[in-house]
Amino acid sequence: MNLQEIALSYKDDVIKSIQEAIRIKSVEETPLPGKPFGEGPAEALRYFLQLGEHLGFEVENFDNYAGHIDFGSGDETIGILGHVDVVPEGEGWSHPPYAGEIGDGKIYGRGVLDDKGPMITCLYAMKAIKDSGLKTGKKIRMILGANEETGWGCMNHYFGKLNMPHPDLSFTPDSTFPVTFAEKGIMQVVLKKTYKNSENIKIKGGNAFNSVSEKAFLEISEESGKRIANYLPEFNKDKDYGIKVEKISENLIITSAGKSAHASRPDKGYNAVSALMTLISESGYRGETLEDVAKFFSEKIKMETDGKSMGIAFEDKDSGQLTLNIGMISLENKKLEISIDIRYPVTIEKNAVLEGIGKSATEFGMEIEVKGGKDPLYIPRDNFLVKTLMDVYKDVTCDIEAKPIAIGGGTYARAIKNCVAFGALLKDQEDNMHQKDEYLEISKIDAWLKIYAEAIYKLAK
Template sequence: MDDFIKANEEELVKAVCNIIKIKSVKEEPKEGMPFGEGPAKALQYALGLAEGFGLETKNLDNYAGWAQLGSGDEIVGVLVHLDVVPEGSGWSYPPYGGEICDGKIYGRGAIDNKGPTMTALFALKTLKDAGVILNKRVRVIFGTDEESDFECMKYYKTHDEPITMGFSPDASYPIINGEKGILTFSFAASLESKEEGDGIKILSIKGGTRPNMVPDYAEAVILGDIDEVKNAIDTIGKQIGGNFEVAQEGDKIIINSYGISAHASRPETGKNAIMLLVRLLGSMNICGPKAPFVRFLDDKIGLDTTGCGLGVDFKDEISGPLTLNVGIADIGAENAAVTINIRYPIKYTGDMVISEIREHTPEPIQITDIHNKEPHYVPEDNILIQKLKKAYEKVTGEKAYCFTIGGGTYARMFDNCVAFGPSFPDDEDLAHQKDEYIKIDTLFKNLRIYTYVLKELAE
């Protein structure tokens, strides 16, 4: 088997570079393209590659698709996604260049999730090349809306066969058998406050692009004394570790806030440009209709990521503490809204979290646009987990173990499914960050693991 794996390595690298070059960020739908042109192009590329390998394929109306090998009533699913989050700023390499440097392939989606997607597909090719007889169908299922609402996988579930068991290579090794619940909602208000007074008047605050990303940029437009702003930046700004720029444009003052992007499941690893800006403004003498809303955000959230100000700093022994990320701010002339992404522990429910937040939210602020995905958990004695452990230990020589995460993968869409790879325990966390990359050695090691585990699960 090792010879067949080795023979596919060079083509795997080329395929990863090529698919990174397809910008597959979700956009407005077009005819026959429910998530825009980019995700549809990426899906068509993957299916075309699979057809060239001689695999059975199907396109489910550009929502999702699959490539399959083997026969039988049962389906072993490998759940991958071809859509990516926006690239953000500050890259050292072209985000859609698929460039190789020092043994790494750089680009948006390299690790999340195009590299692993191609690796899973090439694992099927390797099994076919080796002539392995599979008594179950092994199906690599390509999603195209994982970074937003999982509409792709919902479509698959209502239009195709359910999988018997499977894994999603969209997180970390060894085995993730539990995923926290994911709750997204907005704090919103109509700006009818008559509060005026002397001080800094906020005209607008904008920042962030996705709820599941820690925003790395935000901007405020204000009226007031620029010396007061500069003094706040020199004092409070430095205390909170902010990176701010200020400029005067006529009677308006523009404050730019720069943070560090990170995945919303681990907001403590980034710096939230929106909330750094809110904390800076909250330290000043702000006035006007937007001031109460900004004070609420500063008082109840601030720079905290545990939800304690909203009464939801929950935790359990299986999955750890709740995390909170302010992903988007859109505070304008008449309306104010910020979008919140919460990852809550396995032993809690979305209703429990939102109920507590309501108790800590004063009128006239409303909680709107609530979307909830309940937690997911597969017991460690499950036969799927035992076989994944065997394959991981065979290839790495390391002891396999189970753990839980705050991230959400396709695994939560199916009862008998877990997350498995592609990142190894000591790897840098690169999902949703600038200069995202995947090591070529990691690709090759994953190819061996996935080939062996699919053979084990389907023979």
């Protein structure tokens, strides 16, 4: 058998291993002794390392921050970077998010695309190379992080504190095929304001910076909220914002239901927070605090995802438009916090983005706190790594018109030198990362196995 045939022979094992990995709820939790990101991420990391050892590779765990799986030897190293943690599951799943159920030819579960499914596939692609007997002149090292979704403490520990060497050439299967040569800059900020009077209201929405808010609610007294409630039928007449009102004791609970999506593509989702604020603004509600918050949204956010009303709708020819996502909102005990995730074009200075946000915040008496971010990534299209991976993709898929792409997502390619994102989403594959009912079509595993086996071998030979 040739290399691709050997890789395909492991398909049933790939399916089983993906299901097992999905059953581990690896959302970041409260740190525990020896488990910096909680029980789930540590358990998921252990699972991958034990699987790597079972498949005949050398493995090492670095304090449950990160781990690596090694095959072969050589003066140079080929890296495969991925993560074992996942974003929170959210609500509304038709299949349990941590069961790895199969239905209609699909594996369902949080992380099946981002990033457990692709990394399991790459691990079996490494096994195919090992079992084929083909000679490689370089070491192949899979590097696994346990904190990609919420801070990259894993990579900071592995490459920073421990000073582990950077592989010479690397890829991460955490994006879209064919090859991602550019990744927008990432900026996560929180707008804050303290009010003198909270009007006995409470607002909550969203669960992460990097996900479009799929649920939000306003709790307000019946007397204060009746204007909003009375306007709702008119508001819903020409729109489908998924907003409902219910009475609990002396209060009204106004809930807004949206559609989650990755913050790099907020236009693919539907923001429940922005929709709720649109209702409040259009209702003509009057009241110091809530009116002020709603006015900020109506003037500076609207239902936009490009930052136009903030004056930061930048774009360039290499990476496209800036995106802005309202990830979370909280108004409680007179304190307002609005968490915003921004992906800005590779040629734009982050200070220009900060200046625009800061100006809008100042107009409404808000403070701005930068919580995190990543600088843009840009590797020329004619780079050896990009060209080699492009050639493999075209040879396996026969998609000869494919060209390298730019994305708004942030992958581990930014963590080291000479690294790009390579897959795993195929051209005809739905991107439902960070959404309910995240799934992987089992039929796509064939292409994944063939592409990754060939790519790893071509880089390592």
